[in-house]
Amino acid sequence: MSALAERAAGLLGGKLASAADFAGGSLSSVEFVRLEDGREMLVKSGPSPKAEARMLRAIRAAGVPAPEVFAADDAVLAIERLADDGGLSTAWADLGRVVRKLHETTGEAYGWPDDYAFGRLAIGNASSDDWPRFYAENRLLAAARGTGADVERRVEALCGRLGDLLPSRPKPSLLHGDLWSGNVLASNGRISGLIDPACYHGDGEVDLAMLGLFASPTSAFFDAYGPLAAGHRERAPVYTLWPALVHLNLFGPGYRGMVEGCLAKAGF
Structure with a gap:
């Protein structure tokens, strides 16, 4: 299991069940993570996960759809995986x-x-x-x-x-x-x-x-x-x-x- 996924699980007080690479951007790594209690999420690195978390929350506060933030620290951001059919x-x-x-x-x-x-x-x-x-x-x-x-x-x-x-x-x-x-x-x-x-x-x-x-x-x-x-x-x-x-x-x-x-x- 990756250190990124393990860190996210720790932030959320859960145990890691699985983690797999997820298609993401060219400037950060993204993984699809499942915890033993059934919670699922995308976990990503980035230049400033806490800052990105505040941005996502600001977009949601504006009434605009964006992933819910589950946890963030200086190294990792855990967010909701949203439906996407490429349409x-x-x-x-x-x-x-x-x-x-x-x-x-x-x-x-x-x-x-x-x-x-x-x-x-x-x-x-x-x-x-x-x-x-x-x-x-x-x-x-x-x-x-x-x-x-x-x-x-x-x-x-x-x-x-x-x-x-x-x-x-x-x-x-x-x-x-x-x-x-x-x-x-x-x-x-x-x-x-x-x-x-x-x-x-x-x-x-x-x-x-x-x-x-x-x-x-x-x-x-x-x-x-x-x-x-x-x-x-x-x-x-x-x-x-x-x-x-x-x-x-x-x-x-x-x-x-x-x-x-x-x-x-x-x-x-």
Whole structure:
């Protein structure tokens, strides 16, 4: 039995019956664990299990489906396993409603109580009341470091103009923060849960841009989500740039074209 599963069992005051590898993300290990008393769960590592637990609880508190947190400490997170039949293609309308509900929950400023990370890439979340500055310093410039002089120069130029490209004080919506299709679970045409969050408060268009990076949300999604602010199409490449930079930074030059495409569409 793995040390990860044993640790989770200990946190829950149970004895481990079985543990098996479970398909998960590229930045953490995930196991399906069963205790002798019949309890079942997913157990995962991560950069900060306690911080992820607080994010999942915040999403659930917003009335949005997400796994229940069973236990968390500095090394392990034990959560509910939710139904998933891979059927997002029939659940786009429900996802639109779910994401709208998430974004209707707001904070007092941009940021989050916890800093976070994607693997070795730190994600700063210090509170700010200046959205373009927050997005420039904590997202774009931070993720561009180490990606090469040309990309860094172009990102710096874009950030110098960010006050002209982004709203200064959009509604500080609760964001999932890593809302790509692989982090959306669906079953029988409904969303069963949002997983693997990197929450903070910011412009809701960030989540929408991320969702469109590796998938194509349908008109049913946008009809259910509701009207978008004027200029959202022009802002989309700026918001897509951050996850593109993250992929380039973490996974290498295969994502350089994606980054350069976002920069070109943004005019840089």
